[in-house]
Amino acid sequence: MKKLMFAVVSGLLALTVSACGTGTDQAASTSGQSGATKYVFGTDATYPPFEFEKDGKYVGIDIDLINAIAKEEGFEVEIKPMDFKGIIPAVQAKQLDGAIAGISINDKRKEILDFSEPYYQAGLSLVVREDNTTINGEADLAGKTIAIKKGTTGATFADELGKKYGATVKYFDDSPSMFQEVQNGNADVTIEDYPVISYKIAVDPASKLKIVGDRLNGDHYGIAVLKGNKDLQDKLNSGLKKLKENGKYDEIINTYLNTKK
Numbered sequence: 001m002k003k004l005m006f007a008v009v010s011g012l013l014a015l016t017v018s019a020c021g022t023g024t025d026q027a028a029s030t031s032g033q034s035g036a037t038k039y040v041f042g043t044d045a046t047y048p049p050f051e052f053e054k055d056g057k058y059v060g061i062d063i064d065l066i067n068a069i070a071k072e073e074g075f076e077v078e079i080k081p082m083d084f085k086g087i088i089p090a091v092q093a094k095q096l097d098g099a100i101a102g103i104s105i106n107d108k109r110k111e112i113l114d115f116s117e118p119y120y121q122a123g124l125s126l127v128v129r130e131d132n133t134t135i136n137g138e139a140d141l142a143g144k145t146i147a148i149k150k151g152t153t154g155a156t157f158a159d160e161l162g163k164k165y166g167a168t169v170k171y172f173d174d175s176p177s178m179f180q181e182v183q184n185g186n187a188d189v190t191i192e193d194y195p196v197i198s199y200k201i202a203v204d205p206a207s208k209l210k211i212v213g214d215r216l217n218g219d220h221y222g223i224a225v226l227k228g229n230k231d232l233q234d235k236l237n238s239g240l241k242k243l244k245e246n247g248k249y250d251e252i253i254n255t256y257l258n259t260k261k
Contacts, residue, residue: 029097029232032076039097039232041066041223042090045081046174049199049256050102050221053081062100064252065119066223069239083173085151088113091226098232102193104153104219114229115222116236120253122193123215124154129182130210135189137213141165147178147187154191157216183208191216195257 032038043051043062051060058079070077080096087099092112104122105115128135135144142165148158150171162169170187172178175196181187194215201207225232243249 034076036074036076038076038078039070040078040080040095042080042082042087042096042099042101044084044087044101044174046176047084047102047196048203050196051081051100061120061252061256062102064255065240065243065249066100068243068248068252069236072239072242073235075235084149085173088151088224091224094226096226097229098223098225098236100223102196102221103224105222106153106219109224112227113224114227114233115224116233117240118220118222119240119249120195120221122195122219122221124157124191124217124219125194125197125211125215126213127179127182127190127192127197127209128188128212129185130208132188132210132212135212138165138216141167141189143167144188145170145186147172147181147190149173149175149178153217153219154193158191179207179209193219199257 029037029039043058045051045053045058047060049060050062051058053059058081063079066077066079080090082090084101087096087101087103088109090096091099102120102122103109103115105118109115126135126138134140138161141161144165145168146158146162147170148155150173155169155171158167158169161167170178170181172181175192178187178190178192179200182190194211197209197211201209201211223236225236240249243252
């Protein structure tokens with residue numbers, strides 16, 4: 001899914017970060033312990049099954065993929081978890097070499113970042129409480145309240161649907177908070193990437209959530225890098241290609257979703 005609204009805002013935030021004198025106005029890549037190049041990737045660690053914390057470690061499809069790519073291409077990876085809305089500005093400010101966080105590739109983002117080849121087709125879905133029988137598609141959103149995570153493509157969709165149907169949009173910093181808003185009945189619906197909400201409902205039957213209607217779009221996820229960092233972009237594409245050819249990509253996807261993609 002997942003996620004937009006950065007063109008103007010992220011540019012301003014990037015300038016703000018630089019102006020604050022973080023001392024990190026250089027590419028984050030360094031020499032790792034083995035002497036190999038180390039790249040720093042940002043992620044949103046509250047986004048299962050793509051990235052989440054388990055037993056004190058960061059795991060998930062995105063985490064396993066970037067580590068497998070690094071192994072294939074001979075570089076090291078440092079993962080930096082942060083709020084999703086701060087990830088793209090941090091890449092622009094050169095605090096990160098790249099980001100892997102279920103980031104949907106779209107034209108707005110391609111103006112300020114480069115991306116790897118697409119590695120997963122997600123798509124947005126409407127999500128309501130399981131006892132909600134009044135919302136079965138976007139045409140039922142008139143006068144409703146939509147909970148959404150800031151800075152996502154879902155937020156862009158929510159803004160457009162809010163204007164189109166007169167719905168109220170409430171913004172949150174992470175997916176668990178917007179899910180909770182719907183579960184508690186404080187919002188009527190949320191919008192989330194299909195694989196993410198499918199995973200949540202599968203592993204948490206007590207979530208009281210269900211998917212309604214058709215997918216709203218067909219977003220593809222990509223790994224973001226600083227604009228012009230062709231060396232890293234080429235390594236990511238090369239690694240992804242090798243993983244798809246040797247079966248490791250399917251192995252990682254099936255570990256979390258138990259379905260080939």
